Amino acid sequence: MPSLKDLRTRIASVKSTQKITKAMQMVAAAKLRRAQESAEEARPYAERIETVIARLRAALQGRAGAPRLITGSGKDNVHLLLVATAERGLCGGFNSGIAKLARDEALRLQADGKQVKILCVGIKGHDALKTMFSDQMVDLVRLSGDQAENYRIARELGTRLVEMFEAEEFDICTMFYSRFKSVISQTPVAQPLIPSTLTEADEDSAGAKSKGAQACYDYEPDESEILDDLLPRNIRVQIYRAILENGASEQGARMTAMDNATRNAGEMIDKLTLQYNRARQAMITKELIEIISGADAL
Amino acid sequence: MADTFHFELVSPVKLLFSAEAAMVVVPGVEGDFAVMPGHAPVISTVRPGMLDISLPGGEKQRVFVRGGFADVAPDALTVLAEFALPESELDKTVLAQQIKNAQEDVDDAASDEARNRAQEHLDHLIKIESAL
Numbered sequence: 318m319p320s321l322k323d324l325r326t327r328i329a330s331v332k333s334t335q336k337i338t339k340a341m342q343m344v345a346a347a348k349l350r351r352a353q354e355s356a357e358e359a360r361p362y363a364e365r366i367e368t369v370i371a372r373l374r375a376a377l378q379g380r381a382g383a384p385r386l387i388t389g390s391g392k393d394n395v396h397l398l399l400v401a402t403a404e405r406g407l408c409g410g411f412n413s414g415i416a417k418l419a420r421d422e423a424l425r426l427q428a429d430g431k432q433v434k435i436l437c438v439g440i441k442g443h444d445a446l447k448t449m450f451s452d453q454m455v456d457l458v459r460l461s462g463d464q465a466e467n468y469r470i471a472r473e474l475g476t477r478l479v480e481m482f483e484a485e486e487f488d489i490c491t492m493f494y495s496r497f498k499s500v501i502s503q504t505p506v507a508q509p510l511i512p513s514t515l516t517e518a519d520e521d522s523a524g525a526k527s528k529g530a531q532a533c534y535d536y537e538p539d540e541s542e543i544l545d546d547l548l549p550r551n552i553r554v555q556i557y558r559a560i561l562e563n564g565a566s567e568q569g570a571r572m573t574a575m576d577n578a579t580r581n582a583g584e585m586i587d588k589l590t591l592q593y594n595r596a597r598q599a600m601i602t603k604e605l606i607e608i609i610s611g612a613d614a615l
Numbered sequence: 616m617a618d619t620f621h622f623e624l625v626s627p628v629k630l631l632f633s634a635e636a637a638m639v640v641v642p643g644v645e646g647d648f649a650v651m652p653g654h655a656p657v658i659s660t661v662r663p664g665m666l667d668i669s670l671p672g673g674e675k676q677r678v679f680v681r682g683g684f685a686d687v688a689p690d691a692l693t694v695l696a697e698f699a700l701p702e703s704e705l706d707k708t709v710l711a712q713q714i715k716n717a718q719e720d721v722d723d724a725a726s727d728e729a730r731n732r733a734q735e736h737l738d739h740l741i742k743i744e745s746a747l
Contacts, residue, residue: 358629365625365693369658369686468627537645537659546660547684554627 321600324593328586335582341407342575349500349568355464356497356558356565363558366551373544376534384541386479386548389512390488395432397455397487398423399478399510401494401559402442403567404460409574411495411567414505416445419493422507423450434487438474438560442493460560467560475553482511494559495566501573503566510555619671620652621691624678626699631678632668639692640667641685650685650692657687661696663713663739677702679743681713681736707744714740 319327374387400419402412419442423433436455437443443457458474460467481487490511495503536543622636640649642664663681670676682697700709717737724730 355628359627361623361630361633362625362627362695365623365686366695369693369695373658535655535657537643537657543658543660543684547658557627 319592319596321593321596324589324596328589328593331582331585331589335579335586338575338578338582342572342579345408345568345572345575349565349572352561352565352568353497356561359558359561363554366547366554370547370551372534373547384544384548385512386482386552387512387544390482390485392488393431395434395487395489396426397434397436397478397481397490399490399492399556400435400437400439400442400446401492401556401563402437402439402445403563404439404441404462405567406441407574408567408571409577411503411570412439412441413445414503415493415495416442418505418507420446420449422491422493423453438470438556439563467564468557471557471560472553475549475556478511478552478556479549487511492555492559494563495570497562497565497569500569503569508555508559510552618652620650620654620689622668623691623693624666624680624696624699625693626683626696631699631701632676635671636668636692637671638667638669639694641692641694642666642680643685650687653689654687654692656689658684659687660684661694663717663736663743665702665743666694679705681717681740710740710744714744 370387377384377387398419400415402415406412419435423435423446426433433450433453434455435446435450435453437446437457439460440457443454447454458470460470478490482490489509492508492510493505494508496506497503619635619637622632622634622639623630624632638649638651640647641659642662643659644662645659647664648659661680661683664679666678666680668676668678678699678701680694680696680699683695686693686695698713714737717733717740720733721730721737724733
């Protein structure tokens with residue numbers, strides 16, 4: 318049975334923890350709104366560029382001399398996994414969800430005899446994967462809290478990926494991030510980045526839009542120049558979009574996690590207070606009995 | 616034939632415009648071109664300049680764009696701009712920043728071809744600034 322003093326200190330410490338989690342929840346809620354807005358505003362651009370690429374791919378299919386960024390290098394020996402996570406923890410299963418998806422994929426590829434390379438964006442994914450895949454780790458790119466800065470980081474990373482691809486350092490690149498659905502639901506997803514293949518849902522919408530127009534496209538200035546500009550741009554945009562989606566997902570996950578923590582702390586305080594009051598009453602009763610029996614003895 | 620087409624202007628940070636338009640003049644890299652309903656499908660890169668949008672009611676809007684490309688289909692036009700800002704919000708400080716960026720592009724250009732292109736962009740920006 319803990320003493321009254323022990324109980325009092327425990328209640329005080331749980332209360333201060335609760336204050337912290339409550340504050341973190343409110344900060345996350347405030348940040349979430351901004352992050353969600355920018356993630357949602359970035360979506361149309363990323364989707365449109367995907368549609369255009371899809372149309373171009375349909376037009377270029379099977380043609381000799383098509384850019385390798387679209388058709389791939391023709392091999393699938395070396396896989397690069399781009400794992401985008403957050404810079405901070407304490408956000409529920411957000412980071413571990415992405416890391417787990419990436420880890421499973423890496424193990425599957427390795428079991429198939431492929432070579433795996435991992436590039437981390439955000440330190441948390443790096444922390445989760447570095448013990449298991451220390452040899453495969455290519456680099457870690459840190460993110461910043463500032464959005465304009467992150468855009469620059471995404472651009473640089475995109476350029477770097479294209480350079481690595483041209484230097485044949487990898488054949489296929491897949492990006493892992495968490496897609497923001499709503500405040501309570503974020504799903505880790507794996508998106509193929511190079512070559513730019515479509516997911517099935519995209520395929521439908523792109524297919525519907527592109528019917529009829531795909532065969533006869535004019536290019537200005539000319540086809541190869543447009544593609545040289547467009548394809549690396551697409552990669553940069555997709556990376557930037559992943560960072561934004563991640564940002565919103567992170568805040569959403571943190572808000573939910575901190576909400577739970579605050580509620581748990583509240584329950585714990587209630588339980589401890591009950592225990593404290595019982596102990597106090599038991600002590601009073603005990604003292605009364607002692608006084609009464611003392612008086613009786615006289 | 617319909618006398619309007621669907622026009623969308625998107626930049627990486629936001630969807631700026633999504634509505635029917637009667638005509639849009641796009642500053643293409645090889646010269647301005649006007650897009651009207653039924654235009655042949657074209658993909659063109661965009662140089663820094665003004666998008667002239669004529670709405671179905673005869674109203675006009677001008678938007679500054681830099682970098683990106685235009686995707687023209689018979690019934691739709693999508694402009695994907697690296698940077699876009701309505702003319703009313705455009706001022707000297709924004710433009711000065713853009714010019715600085717363009718200057719950096721010129722300095723960073725890896726090949727002669729890229730440098731020429733970047734220099735062209737820079738010249739266009741300076742022209743716009745002097746017109747403002």
